[in-house]
Amino acid sequence: MNEVKHISFFEVASKVLKALGHPERLRIVEYLQAGERNVGNIQQKIGLSQPITSQHLRYMQRNNILTSRREGTRLYYFLASDLIRKLLDCMHSCKVSLDSGDMQIGDIFPETKRSI
Amino acid sequence: MNEVKHISFFEVASKVLKALGHPERLRIVEYLQAGERNVGNIQQKIGLSQPITSQHLRYMQRNNILTSRREGTRLYYFLASDLIRKLLDCMHSCKVSLDSGDMQIGDIFPETKRSI
Protein backbone atom coordinates (compact mmCIF):
# COMPACT_ATOMS: atom_id res chain seq x y z
CA MET A 1 0.00 0.00 0.00
CA ASN A 2 3.00 2.26 -0.31
CA GLU A 3 2.15 2.69 -3.97
CA VAL A 4 2.41 6.22 -5.19
CA LYS A 5 0.17 7.46 -7.96
CA HIS A 6 2.09 8.72 -10.92
CA ILE A 7 1.40 11.92 -12.75
CA SER A 8 3.14 13.13 -15.87
CA PHE A 9 5.39 16.14 -15.90
CA PHE A 10 3.13 17.63 -18.54
CA GLU A 11 0.16 17.48 -16.21
CA VAL A 12 1.81 19.37 -13.38
CA ALA A 13 3.66 21.76 -15.63
CA SER A 14 0.55 22.64 -17.59
CA LYS A 15 -1.31 23.40 -14.37
CA VAL A 16 1.41 25.85 -13.43
CA LEU A 17 1.17 27.60 -16.79
CA LYS A 18 -2.60 27.66 -16.70
CA ALA A 19 -2.59 29.12 -13.21
CA LEU A 20 -0.19 31.84 -14.34
CA GLY A 21 -2.49 32.51 -17.27
CA HIS A 22 -4.62 35.25 -15.79
CA PRO A 23 -3.75 38.95 -15.97
CA GLU A 24 -4.36 39.74 -12.31
CA ARG A 25 -2.51 36.68 -11.17
CA LEU A 26 0.40 37.62 -13.41
CA ARG A 27 0.40 41.04 -11.78
CA ILE A 28 0.43 39.43 -8.36
CA VAL A 29 3.40 37.16 -9.02
CA GLU A 30 5.28 39.99 -10.64
CA TYR A 31 4.70 41.99 -7.46
CA LEU A 32 5.95 39.06 -5.41
CA GLN A 33 9.22 38.94 -7.32
CA ALA A 34 10.48 41.59 -4.90
CA GLY A 35 9.77 39.31 -1.95
CA GLU A 36 6.96 37.99 0.21
CA ARG A 37 3.85 40.08 0.85
CA ASN A 38 0.72 39.49 2.89
CA VAL A 39 -2.79 39.36 1.52
CA GLY A 40 -3.56 42.93 2.52
CA ASN A 41 -0.46 44.23 0.77
CA ILE A 42 -1.34 42.37 -2.40
CA GLN A 43 -4.98 43.35 -2.36
CA GLN A 44 -4.10 47.02 -2.05
CA LYS A 45 -1.31 46.90 -4.61
CA ILE A 46 -3.31 45.12 -7.30
CA GLY A 47 -6.63 46.71 -6.44
CA LEU A 48 -8.83 43.66 -6.09
CA SER A 49 -11.50 42.82 -3.54
CA GLN A 50 -10.46 40.80 -0.53
CA PRO A 51 -12.22 37.54 -1.51
CA ILE A 52 -10.98 37.65 -5.08
CA THR A 53 -7.45 38.29 -3.90
CA SER A 54 -7.64 35.38 -1.49
CA GLN A 55 -9.12 33.11 -4.16
CA HIS A 56 -6.37 33.87 -6.64
CA LEU A 57 -3.70 33.33 -3.99
CA ARG A 58 -5.17 30.00 -2.90
CA TYR A 59 -5.52 28.89 -6.48
CA MET A 60 -1.89 29.70 -7.15
CA GLN A 61 -0.78 27.91 -4.02
CA ARG A 62 -2.72 24.79 -5.02
CA ASN A 63 -1.01 24.92 -8.38
CA ASN A 64 2.56 25.22 -7.19
CA ILE A 65 3.08 28.87 -7.91
CA LEU A 66 3.05 30.24 -4.38
CA THR A 67 3.79 29.14 -0.85
CA SER A 68 2.67 30.86 2.31
CA ARG A 69 3.92 31.53 5.81
CA ARG A 70 1.76 32.69 8.70
CA GLU A 71 2.80 35.44 11.06
CA GLY A 72 0.15 36.06 13.66
CA THR A 73 -3.01 36.99 11.88
CA ARG A 74 -1.22 37.77 8.65
CA LEU A 75 -0.47 35.35 5.82
CA TYR A 76 2.58 36.02 3.71
CA TYR A 77 2.73 34.58 0.22
CA PHE A 78 5.86 34.14 -1.84
CA LEU A 79 7.03 32.49 -5.06
CA ALA A 80 7.19 28.74 -4.65
CA SER A 81 10.11 27.81 -6.84
CA ASP A 82 12.90 28.72 -9.16
CA LEU A 83 10.80 27.57 -12.09
CA ILE A 84 8.33 30.36 -11.42
CA ARG A 85 11.14 32.89 -11.15
CA LYS A 86 12.57 31.69 -14.46
CA LEU A 87 9.21 31.89 -16.18
CA LEU A 88 8.75 35.42 -14.89
CA ASP A 89 12.21 36.35 -16.13
CA CYS A 90 11.18 35.13 -19.59
CA MET A 91 8.10 37.29 -19.58
CA HIS A 92 9.99 40.24 -18.20
CA SER A 93 12.80 40.19 -20.73
CA CYS A 94 10.15 39.90 -23.42
CA LYS A 95 8.43 43.01 -22.07
CA VAL A 96 11.74 44.85 -21.98
CA SER A 97 12.46 44.02 -25.63
CA LEU A 98 9.07 45.43 -26.54
CA ASP A 99 9.37 48.58 -24.44
CA SER A 100 12.84 49.36 -25.73
CA GLY A 101 11.57 49.07 -29.30
CA ASP A 102 14.08 46.29 -29.78
CA MET A 103 11.22 44.05 -30.91
CA GLN A 104 7.88 44.65 -32.55
CA ILE A 105 4.62 43.38 -31.15
CA GLY A 106 4.07 41.28 -34.23
CA ASP A 107 7.37 39.50 -33.66
CA ILE A 108 6.09 38.05 -30.40
CA PHE A 109 2.30 38.24 -30.64
CA PRO A 110 1.44 37.85 -34.33
CA GLU A 111 -2.31 37.80 -33.72
CA THR A 112 -2.35 40.99 -31.70
CA LYS A 113 -3.70 43.77 -33.84
CA ARG A 114 -3.84 46.26 -31.01
CA SER A 115 -0.89 48.10 -29.56
CA ILE A 116 0.39 47.36 -26.09
CA MET B 1 -10.20 56.99 -36.76
CA ASN B 2 -6.64 55.72 -36.76
CA GLU B 3 -6.92 55.16 -33.04
CA VAL B 4 -5.60 51.83 -31.93
CA LYS B 5 -7.14 50.05 -28.98
CA HIS B 6 -4.65 49.41 -26.22
CA ILE B 7 -4.25 46.16 -24.40
CA SER B 8 -1.91 45.55 -21.51
CA PHE B 9 1.09 43.33 -21.75
CA PHE B 10 -0.35 41.29 -18.91
CA GLU B 11 -3.47 40.55 -20.93
CA VAL B 12 -1.64 39.16 -23.95
CA ALA B 13 1.04 37.43 -21.93
CA SER B 14 -1.47 35.72 -19.68
CA LYS B 15 -3.35 34.42 -22.71
CA VAL B 16 -0.16 32.83 -23.95
CA LEU B 17 0.45 31.14 -20.62
CA LYS B 18 -3.12 30.00 -20.32
CA ALA B 19 -3.07 28.56 -23.83
CA LEU B 20 0.10 26.64 -22.97
CA GLY B 21 -1.61 25.38 -19.85
CA HIS B 22 -3.01 22.14 -21.14
CA PRO B 23 -1.09 18.85 -21.11
CA GLU B 24 -1.81 17.86 -24.71
CA ARG B 25 -1.04 21.33 -25.98
CA LEU B 26 2.23 21.27 -24.07
CA ARG B 27 3.05 17.97 -25.74
CA ILE B 28 2.27 19.48 -29.11
CA VAL B 29 4.51 22.51 -28.71
CA GLU B 30 7.29 20.36 -27.34
CA TYR B 31 6.99 18.24 -30.48
CA LEU B 32 7.12 21.38 -32.60
CA GLN B 33 10.39 22.45 -31.03
CA ALA B 34 12.12 20.24 -33.58
CA GLY B 35 10.49 22.16 -36.42
CA GLU B 36 7.22 22.61 -38.27
CA ARG B 37 4.80 19.72 -38.64
CA ASN B 38 1.45 19.35 -40.37
CA VAL B 39 -1.81 18.47 -38.64
CA GLY B 40 -1.62 14.82 -39.59
CA ASN B 41 1.89 14.50 -38.19
CA ILE B 42 0.83 16.06 -34.92
CA GLN B 43 -2.36 14.08 -34.62
CA GLN B 44 -0.50 10.82 -35.07
CA LYS B 45 2.38 11.76 -32.80
CA ILE B 46 0.22 12.94 -29.89
CA GLY B 47 -2.58 10.45 -30.45
CA LEU B 48 -5.58 12.75 -30.54
CA SER B 49 -8.60 12.73 -32.81
CA GLN B 50 -8.51 14.96 -35.87
CA PRO B 51 -11.01 17.57 -34.68
CA ILE B 52 -9.43 17.85 -31.23
CA THR B 53 -6.01 18.25 -32.77
CA SER B 54 -7.27 20.94 -35.09
CA GLN B 55 -9.06 22.73 -32.24
CA HIS B 56 -5.96 22.83 -30.07
CA LEU B 57 -3.85 24.07 -32.95
CA ARG B 58 -6.31 26.82 -33.85
CA TYR B 59 -6.62 27.83 -30.22
CA MET B 60 -2.85 28.12 -29.92
CA GLN B 61 -2.64 30.10 -33.13
CA ARG B 62 -5.27 32.56 -31.90
CA ASN B 63 -3.25 32.95 -28.72
CA ASN B 64 0.11 33.68 -30.28
CA ILE B 65 1.73 30.35 -29.66
CA LEU B 66 1.72 28.97 -33.19
CA THR B 67 1.75 30.18 -36.76
CA SER B 68 0.87 28.18 -39.83
CA ARG B 69 1.86 27.85 -43.44
CA ARG B 70 -0.11 26.07 -46.13
CA GLU B 71 1.45 23.72 -48.62
CA GLY B 72 -1.11 22.32 -50.98
CA THR B 73 -3.69 20.53 -48.92
CA ARG B 74 -1.46 20.35 -45.86
CA LEU B 75 -1.17 22.93 -43.09
CA TYR B 76 2.13 23.20 -41.31
CA TYR B 77 2.19 24.67 -37.81
CA PHE B 78 5.26 26.01 -36.06
CA LEU B 79 6.23 27.97 -32.96
CA ALA B 80 5.27 31.61 -33.34
CA SER B 81 8.01 33.38 -31.43
CA ASP B 82 11.16 33.33 -29.41
CA LEU B 83 9.14 33.87 -26.27
CA ILE B 84 7.51 30.47 -26.73
CA ARG B 85 10.87 28.85 -27.32
CA LYS B 86 12.23 30.46 -24.16
CA LEU B 87 9.28 29.33 -22.10
CA LEU B 88 9.71 25.80 -23.41
CA ASP B 89 13.40 25.93 -22.51
CA CYS B 90 12.42 26.85 -18.96
CA MET B 91 10.11 23.90 -18.68
CA HIS B 92 12.62 21.60 -20.29
CA SER B 93 15.54 22.49 -18.06
CA CYS B 94 13.21 22.05 -15.12
CA LYS B 95 12.33 18.57 -16.32
CA VAL B 96 16.01 17.76 -16.78
CA SER B 97 16.81 18.81 -13.21
CA LEU B 98 14.11 16.50 -11.98
CA ASP B 99 15.07 13.54 -14.15
CA SER B 100 18.73 13.82 -13.22
CA GLY B 101 17.81 13.77 -9.55
CA ASP B 102 19.44 17.18 -9.28
CA MET B 103 16.19 18.53 -7.83
CA GLN B 104 13.35 17.01 -5.87
CA ILE B 105 9.74 17.26 -6.92
CA GLY B 106 8.92 19.16 -3.77
CA ASP B 107 11.48 21.80 -4.66
CA ILE B 108 9.52 22.76 -7.74
CA PHE B 109 6.00 21.49 -7.11
CA PRO B 110 5.45 21.69 -3.35
CA GLU B 111 1.81 20.65 -3.58
CA THR B 112 2.47 17.55 -5.60
CA LYS B 113 2.22 14.52 -3.38
CA ARG B 114 2.50 12.06 -6.22
CA SER B 115 5.69 11.11 -7.98
CA ILE B 116 6.32 12.12 -11.54
Place this chain on the structure above:
DNA sequence: CACCAATATAGTGTTTCCACTATATATGTC
Protein backbone atom coordinates in the same frame (compact mmCIF):
# COMPACT_ATOMS: atom_id res chain seq x y z
C1' DC C 1 -15.14 35.18 26.80
C1' DA C 2 -16.10 39.42 23.88
C1' DC C 3 -14.36 41.74 20.28
C1' DC C 4 -11.50 43.08 16.34
C1' DA C 5 -8.64 42.51 12.35
C1' DA C 6 -7.02 39.44 8.67
C1' DT C 7 -8.09 35.91 5.74
C1' DA C 8 -10.78 31.98 3.92
C1' DT C 9 -14.86 29.64 2.31
C1' DA C 10 -19.73 28.96 0.65
C1' DG C 11 -23.16 29.89 -2.57
C1' DT C 12 -24.57 31.62 -7.14
C1' DG C 13 -24.95 33.05 -11.91
C1' DT C 14 -22.22 33.65 -16.04
C1' DT C 15 -18.76 32.58 -19.13
C1' DT C 16 -15.21 29.77 -21.05
C1' DC C 17 -13.09 25.34 -21.75
C1' DC C 18 -13.20 20.68 -23.19
C1' DA C 19 -14.22 16.43 -25.66
C1' DC C 20 -17.08 14.52 -28.81
C1' DT C 21 -19.99 13.69 -33.22
C1' DA C 22 -21.35 15.27 -37.35
C1' DT C 23 -20.73 18.18 -41.18
C1' DA C 24 -18.41 21.59 -44.01
C1' DT C 25 -14.56 23.67 -46.57
C1' DA C 26 -10.37 23.73 -49.27
C1' DT C 27 -7.07 21.82 -52.39
C1' DG C 28 -5.49 18.53 -55.75
C1' DT C 29 -6.43 15.00 -59.39
C1' DC C 30 -8.86 12.77 -62.89
Place this chain on the structure above:
DNA sequence: GACATATATAGTGGAAACACTATATTGGTG
Protein backbone atom coordinates in the same frame (compact mmCIF):
# COMPACT_ATOMS: atom_id res chain seq x y z
C1' DG D 1 -17.42 18.66 -62.54
C1' DA D 2 -16.78 14.23 -59.62
C1' DC D 3 -14.05 12.51 -56.27
C1' DA D 4 -10.47 11.92 -52.57
C1' DT D 5 -7.62 13.74 -48.92
C1' DA D 6 -6.51 17.11 -45.40
C1' DT D 7 -8.23 20.21 -42.30
C1' DA D 8 -11.73 23.28 -40.12
C1' DT D 9 -16.11 24.40 -38.10
C1' DA D 10 -20.80 23.72 -35.94
C1' DG D 11 -23.44 21.90 -32.39
C1' DT D 12 -23.85 19.93 -27.81
C1' DG D 13 -23.37 18.58 -22.95
C1' DG D 14 -20.65 18.65 -19.00
C1' DA D 15 -16.86 20.63 -16.18
C1' DA D 16 -14.16 24.26 -14.61
C1' DA D 17 -13.03 29.19 -14.15
C1' DC D 18 -14.57 33.66 -12.86
C1' DA D 19 -16.50 37.57 -10.24
C1' DC D 20 -19.42 38.66 -6.79
C1' DT D 21 -22.01 38.76 -2.09
C1' DA D 22 -22.48 36.93 2.17
C1' DT D 23 -20.68 34.37 5.92
C1' DA D 24 -17.23 31.75 8.48
C1' DT D 25 -12.72 30.93 10.52
C1' DT D 26 -8.45 32.09 12.70
C1' DG D 27 -5.45 34.55 15.75
C1' DG D 28 -4.63 38.45 18.82
C1' DT D 29 -6.00 41.49 22.69
C1' DG D 30 -8.60 43.28 26.40
